[in-house]
Amino acid sequence: MKKLLYLLTLSSFLLSSTFLAPGAQAATKLKVGIAYDIGGPGDKSLNDSASAGLTRSKKAFSISTVEVTATVGTPAERETRLRFLLAQGCNPIIVIGYRYAETLKKIAAENPNVSFAIVNNATVDLLNVASLVFGTNQSAYLAGAAASLASKTGKIGYIGSANPPAFDSQESGFVAGVKATNSNASLSIKYLQDPSSFSGYSDPTEAKAVAMAMIASGVDVIYSAADGSTAGTLAAITGKKAWMIGSDSDQYLMASASQRKNILSSTIKRVDIAVYDFISTSVQGSTVNDVLDSQAGIYGRLYNLKASGVELAYSGGFLNSYKSKLNTIKSGIASGKIVVPTDGFVK
Incomplete structure (x- = not known):
C-alpha cells in the first residue's frame, strides 16, 4: 500500500511544473548545479568522475552549469553551497558524496519543485531526490x-x-x-x-x-x-x-x-555515467526513479557490475x-x- 501511494504521488510530481514536457523542456535551457565534495575536480576520484559526466552533458545538451566545492565540509558550509546554487536558479542540482545527505534532506524538503540527485547515498526519502548509488x-x-x-x-x-x-x-x-x-x-x-x-x-x-x-x-x-x-x-x-x-x-x-x-x-x-543519466532524464522532463527501497521510499538508480x-x-x-x-x-x-x-x- 505504501509503495502504491508513493508511486501515485511520484506520478503527480512528474506531471507538476517542476518537470516540463520534453518539447517545452528542450526549449528551456536547463541550469544544472553541482556541489562537489572536499577535494573538488582534480581529486582523481569521485569529483573528477562527476566533472567528466557534467562535461559530457554540456557537450550533448543545451545546458548551463554552476559548480561549487566543499572546502571544510561542515554542515553549515554545505548548506551555504546548496543555497547558493538555488539562488542562481539551478534546477536540477547534483551533490557529490554521502556527507551532503543531512543537509540535502533539509534543503530538498524546503524546495519540493527543485529536482536533486545525491551520489553515493541512499537515505534521503524525498520525492524530489534521486539516489545514485554503486555496487x-x-x-x-x-x-x-x-x-x-x-x-x-x-x-x-x-x-x-x-x-x-x-x-x-x-x-x-x-x-x-x-x-x-x-x-x-x-x-x-x-x-x-x-x-x-x-x-x-x-x-x-x-x-x-x-x-x-x-x-x-x-x-x-x-x-x-x-x-x-x-x-x-x-x-x-x-x-x-x-x-x-x-x-x-x-x-x-x-x-x-x-x-x-x-x-x-x-x-x-562510473559516477560520470550516473551524472550524465540524471541530467539526460532532466532534459527529457523526467527523473531517475528506479526502486531502491520501496519500504523506505528510496528511489534512484543502482549502478553495479550488471549495469556496467x-x-x-x-x-x-x-x-x-x-x-x-x-x-x-x-x-x-x-x-x-x-x-x-x-x-x-x-x-
Missing part, C-alpha cells in the same frame, strides 16, 4: 581476487578513508574476494580516521605512513579505497616491490610513468594473465551465482 562491494570483490592472484607474499593490505561500518561495503567485498581466491592470505586493514573526522578523505601524508608500514611488514598488494588520500599510498609504493590497487577512477591513467609501474589496477565507479556502473581496470596490462579468471568471477557476480557481502549501497 562497489562487487568491484572490490574483483579487486580482492586480483590482489590474491598477484600477491607473492600472501600479505594484502586495505586502506580506507574513515571507518563507518554502517555503510562501508568496499572492505567486506574486498576481504571476501581475497579469501575466496586464497584462503591462506593474511589481511592488514587500516582506516585513516574515524567517522567524526573528514581528514581521512584528503590526508595523503597519513596514507603514505600507513602504506609504508604495511610494506615494511611484507604486504605486497594494497587496495587504497581512500579517496583523495590515495596519492599518499601511491607515493609510498612507487619504486617498491609491491602493487597498489586504486579506487573510484583509473589511477593508472592519471599517474606518472614511474608511478604506473606499481599500479596493478583500479576499481572504477562499476568495473575493474586493466590499464597497464599487469592483470592480463589473470583476466580469464577474473572475467569468470565477474560473470558469477553479475549472474548472482557469487553473492558478495555488503553493508549498504553507499561505498
Whole structure:
C-alpha cells in the first residue's frame, strides 16, 4: 500500500511544473548545479568522475552549469553551497558524496519543485531526490581476487578513508574476494580516521605512513579505497616491490610513468555515467526513479557490475594473465551465482 501511494504521488510530481514536457523542456535551457565534495575536480576520484559526466552533458545538451566545492565540509558550509546554487536558479542540482545527505534532506524538503540527485547515498526519502548509488562491494570483490592472484607474499593490505561500518561495503567485498581466491592470505586493514573526522578523505601524508608500514611488514598488494588520500599510498609504493590497487577512477591513467609501474589496477565507479543519466532524464522532463527501497521510499538508480556502473581496470596490462579468471568471477557476480557481502549501497 505504501509503495502504491508513493508511486501515485511520484506520478503527480512528474506531471507538476517542476518537470516540463520534453518539447517545452528542450526549449528551456536547463541550469544544472553541482556541489562537489572536499577535494573538488582534480581529486582523481569521485569529483573528477562527476566533472567528466557534467562535461559530457554540456557537450550533448543545451545546458548551463554552476559548480561549487566543499572546502571544510561542515554542515553549515554545505548548506551555504546548496543555497547558493538555488539562488542562481539551478534546477536540477547534483551533490557529490554521502556527507551532503543531512543537509540535502533539509534543503530538498524546503524546495519540493527543485529536482536533486545525491551520489553515493541512499537515505534521503524525498520525492524530489534521486539516489545514485554503486555496487562497489562487487568491484572490490574483483579487486580482492586480483590482489590474491598477484600477491607473492600472501600479505594484502586495505586502506580506507574513515571507518563507518554502517555503510562501508568496499572492505567486506574486498576481504571476501581475497579469501575466496586464497584462503591462506593474511589481511592488514587500516582506516585513516574515524567517522567524526573528514581528514581521512584528503590526508595523503597519513596514507603514505600507513602504506609504508604495511610494506615494511611484507604486504605486497594494497587496495587504497581512500579517496583523495590515495596519492599518499601511491607515493609510498612507487619504486617498491609491491602493487597498489586504486579506487573510484583509473589511477593508472592519471599517474606518472614511474608511478604506473606499481599500479596493478583500479576499481572504477562510473559516477560520470550516473551524472550524465540524471541530467539526460532532466532534459527529457523526467527523473531517475528506479526502486531502491520501496519500504523506505528510496528511489534512484543502482549502478553495479550488471549495469556496467562499476568495473575493474586493466590499464597497464599487469592483470592480463589473470583476466580469464577474473572475467569468470565477474560473470558469477553479475549472474548472482557469487553473492558478495555488503553493508549498504553507499561505498
